[in-house]
Amino acid sequence: MSTTPPVLAAELAQAWADIQRHHPELPDLAAPESLIGESSSACGHELSFERLLHEAVHGIAAARGIRDTSRAGRYHNRRFLAIAEELGLDHPEEPHPSSGFSLVTLKPDAKRRYRPTIDRLQRALKAHDAAVASDTAGTFRGPAARHGSSGGGVRVKAVCDCGRNVRVVPSVLAQAPIVCGGCGKPFRIPEPEPLAAVG
Known part of the structure; x- marks a missing residue:
């Protein structure tokens, strides 16, 4: 069995800690491995640093007692967007009718701030994807x-x-x-x- 998933979980935890350094009110990430292998259709992102920062917005909203979504978590409202902007995310268009402001993207200054973290996490994700592809090749899924x-x-x-x-x-x-x-x-x-x- 591949040892990559624990390595990726550790990298996710480290990236989360990097975000916490800039935003101390962000709660700890209880189970980084829960993000591996499942992207969120409501959040609209594959696993990436951008997705992790998106999840951090939800974490800060929870810490502040702010309801940042509705419609069973699918619609991301303007309170979500306000916190997203604090964390360096942007949504330049009008809200999507069903998901609101969920499809946020990294602003250039956030990309610069987190460049080492982004690069490290991308390397871990590539290694994880390669390991998963080799582990599942020719097997029943x-x-x-x-x-x-x-x-x-x-x-x-x-x-x-x-x-x-x-x-x-x-x-x-x-x-x-x-x-x-x-x-x-x-x-x-x-x-x-x-x-x-x-x-």
């Missing part, structure tokens, strides 16, 4: 492949034998079983129902 998910935050219903269900990103479920606390059996993505014959 599980439910993610059947349902066409790239791990981009699209959740589907997974069920267990006792009738409970959860919404989960297929690629996350493919990594390891998620076990039901009620019956102790793993959740699974049900096979699609066959189409009824016409005619």
Whole structure:
């Protein structure tokens, strides 16, 4: 098994600490590995320093008790944008109808400030992607492949034998079983129902 994911988690934690040096009120990142392998469709970014800074905006909003999103976290409001601007992010256009100001980008001064951090994290991400590609080459990818998910935050219903269900990103479920606390059996993505014959 590759040792790259722990290395990437450490690099994410270090990058977060670099952001905290400029913004001390930012809470600690509890689980950097939770960002690996799953981008957020609401945030609209693959894993990158820009995405990490976006998540830091949410962290500062939480620390300040500010509600920065609505619509189950999809719509990023002007309070989100105000904090994003403090952290060196910009949204030069009008808000998106469904995601608001979620697609923020790094301002030039933030790129300069964080250049060593950005470069270090990009190297770790490239190494992680290469390791994942070699680890999964020629292997069965599980439910993610059947349902066409790239791990981009699209959740589907997974069920267990006792009738409970959860919404989960297929690629996350493919990594390891998620076990039901009620019956102790793993959740699974049900096979699609066959189409009824016409005619």
